[in-house]
Amino acid sequence: MGVLALALALLRGEPALVLAGLPLLAWSLLAVARRTARGEERSYPAPSLHLNRRRIDEDGAARATVTAGPGLLTTANVPRPPHADLAPRHGSLTGDGGAALRIGARRWGRIEVGPVHVLVADPLGAFRAQVDLPPVSLQVVPSSVVLDAPVDVPTPIGVSGAHLSRRRGDGTALSEVRAFRPGDRLHRINWRVTSRTGQLHTNATFTEQDTEVLVVTDTTADVSPAPWAGEVAPTSLDMTIRATTAVARHYLGVGDRVALLDIGRLIGAVPPGSGPRQLRVLTDALSRAARDPGALRPLPRLPAVRTGTLTVVCSPLLRPEVITRIGELVAQGADVIVVDTLPPSVGDTSVLRGRPLRLDGRVSERFWPEAWALRRLERERTVRELREAGVPVTAWEGPASLAPVLLSLSAARGAPRRRRS
């Protein structure tokens, strides 16, 4: 445009016309001069994508930084991943030499950040180059609440650990003071009782044992909460994973060995282990899982479990095969607890008024709420049958969900039993 003004000024012999095109000519000349001076005639520096953290907690945030080079307008466009928030909201930011976007995770699992479309331009916007950067993975670790439950297990089966057993042996909890026998340890002699009675007495203690906890996770179904439950209400899979993490963290914290078995094959099996390392292995396996609904596949066979193994099954109890697997565990002698992870809003009959529900201003013609209400009623029968078979079923309602069940299981183990003839 500036050159056109110069040409017209030349043709018409009108020097003032040069002034009309001079600003645009200066704009172009400065852009060309700057590009030449910086050696950017052929290409701009290749931009790169960097995440400040590869693993974050649920409801945590990471920063994705696109860097191109100083003195360049760098625009990063990140498509919004599912179950994540971006800041700026639409995932597009222009910065000087780079752009940093905040990614907030609302759900556990693997988040693909990208592909990121990057546009690099000179400060005047005269020359531009674009490139698509490949996506990078961000692992979101499920938030594991601290379970408000007793550390007791019904049947400790290990040889050492934190749980008080009913057997006498090496430990710290006093069982009784009794007469010294050959073989007793000298440092356990109770000198006060010995001096009073004139006979050697020793302190007898209960042994302390650990146990093996098997957490069975049912990832075969992901049932969304009802529309009236709100956008942040967790799905059945969210509740399952949160319950799994909380139970695993709870028992790993007291020194037990915890194994994970995924009967949905979304996560895979995690062999038994203990300590903080096992917690990392478990949370890593959970956070690497992609939310792939997939097709219905046959459930894997359960491994053989030792009698008395505490088994916590986290499931929305929708597939008959899962109920069968619970029955198999009970038959093997495991102490089974079922954590029901079907969202409470699914099949909620309190919203039904005998006429079609109006959701988002529309009347649904598919009667989903009514269908789920019937399904929940049908499921109630399954839950009742499980309870009648001696399997406690408790709904996942947060950290305090398991406490009454574990206490009642321990009490049931310690209670006197009628002898069966």
Added chain:
Amino acid sequence: MRLTSLLDPIAGALLALRGISPVQWALRGTGTAATVAAAALALSGPGLAAMHLGVVLVGLVCLTALAAQWLDPDTDLGMLAPTAVVIALAVRADLDVVLAGSTGLLLLAGHASFALAAVMPAHGALDRDALRLALRALTGVLVLTLVGGVLVVLLAQVQLGPWAVVVAAVAVVVLWIAVMPRGR
């Protein structure tokens, strides 16, 4: 035809407007205002009162170019508006330094605004550092324009021979080659 089928696209388009970021509204608004002001300056004055057809033509070209730039700030159609304005200035008999200079500055403001708007998508946000970088670069353009403008005003009073036309033509061609857009 149901009323909802007519209203839904309109409502959808209005809702889509909410996704446009404030910085894009500001840049495209500035670009439009500056271009319209440049066209108004170029078309104003008693000398052009009789050129009804030309005024309408320049106005239509400017409106078309601006509409295209609102939809896509990077479109080549955007160059139509400055071209029409410069041609309108060229046909004026009463062109003076102030009018040409102010029109040129307004064209620069419009062009720079749309160029910045084209760097980001319609929903994109602009960082403060990026804004400062762009403003620094534009300051350099203004300084260069000022220096060049003073030189033009001073040199306009110098009488040169007919050979100067040849030198000027060569200079124009060289400038054209220098700033001509080229692929990488």
